[in-house]
Amino acid sequence: MSLFAINKVKKTFSNGELKEEILKGVDLTLREGEITALVGASGSGKSTLLTIAAGLQSASDGEVLFEGKNISAMNQEKIREIRAKEFGFIFQFAHLVPFLTVEEQLMLMLDVSETKLKKEQQKREVENILQLVGMEHRKQAYPSSLSGGEKQRVAIARAIIHKPKVLFADEPTASLDSKRSKDVMALIRDITKNLNITTLIVTHDEEMLSYADHIIKMSDGVIMQD
């Protein structure tokens, strides 16, 4: 049994009488501990596939299997619980909580994921992760005082602090310049390898593909090349 698999997933959007099929029966299995990159042109359906895989929207048809359980058939509360405890997210923008310091962002994630750690252990965990992403010197800073690259580092730390089994990253470098993009990708690769996190990344940047173990090309709602 694979950790994460997608079987015959379809997604159709309706606009009045018009129906548009974005995903046309996609099959995908993520390799444990590896980085899988989904690439394709705009409108190919890669971001839709990632958000369905992450339980952020439902599929019109098909299965999303996490540890053998079909999460697309689960109720919202169950999906929320899986998102909080088992998944990590990095978005195109850092989407940090504006009124929390860097340290508090990470403490909140530990709180949300209901880790059994005591307060002191949580603090230690935060220190370790911040060291890993090179942000330990900014732990009392608020997002408004961080640069784009720093924010994305904190977002990465937030996505992995609770040790998720699967990490989803949707264009994590899209808002960064070329140098910062490479730094962030290298960081994602190093961390996911060290922590053995299965990762699905959506990108349209060819340069970023060198950081992936496995590349899947999508076009017009179907997987073209695996």
Added chain:
Amino acid sequence: MNLAFKEIKKNKVRFLILGSIVFLVSLLTFIISGLANGLSQDNASLIKDLPEGQFYMNPEAEETYNLSRIDSGIQEKLINDYQGATALSIQMGFLNDQNDKQQSVVFVTSTESEIFSNVKEGEILLDRSMEEKGIKVGDRLTNPQFSGEFIVKGFVDQTKFSHAAVAFINMENYKEIYRVNDMQLVFIPKENAPEEITGLQSFSKQEFLKTIPSYKAEQMTLNMIVWFLVVISGMLFAIFFYMMNVQKIGLYGILKAIGLKTSRLFTMMWTQMIVITITSLALSIAISQGFNIIAPEGMPFSLTFNTTLILSGVFLVIGFIGTTIASLQIRKIEPLQAIQQGEI
């Protein structure tokens, strides 16, 4: 982690502005309510401050107390049969002070009673507002219809009727001034009051107040002013809390995306609403109660702690409704929507 307080701490100015609006609007409502209630007291504190009970008057008076006459036989029987029963009369009039200046008063007289102030013949007790007009204890006051003089024995607090100061006089003196032998009304405290007395029309305190000319119309106007203000203030509160939360849809979407429970978001919104409202209301209550003490002499202002608590309760409930409507909207947000909106 208490997200509600963390946000308040970080965005002090934003919450301070919202709190100031709640404070100013509630203070305005409290002050207007105090003035309206003050006017109401000024109109009828003689009756309003009585203990609960029943008034009886002659049905032929057609609910006009000063046309009512209680037969002395019936009066005697009622006083003997019902403990605390008091016969009384109320009549507009005037007094001439030592400088021969006319002062409008309401003469009130009653049989021996624990509820109404009783005085001996030739003595008079006045509402304290007369003190501001230069009348002192021991002054001698006259009335053209009265052969003698009234010696001022003292002053009583907050005793007004039809916006005029009440003057308690002895029944014999009253009879001489108004050339009457019968009293207008009988009052019996609630615990001893029968529902009906043959030959007399019965009124509760509230019903009797409505028979006072102008009282009902004045009260309706004042109540309308206060309740319109409460409704408009309440709606303002609800809209402000609604807007405050709807503006944060992006943030709530992200929090939902990382797995925060919707119930925790609700708690966060309610906590912020309660903290802002209670802090602002507490300040409003303190200032309006302070105003109660420092209000200029002669300004009819009466704001009981009870009234402020009721109004505060109304504001809290309305604020809660506004926040809850916003939170229902937030419950429906798809985390994806928020993520696609871009950076918060």
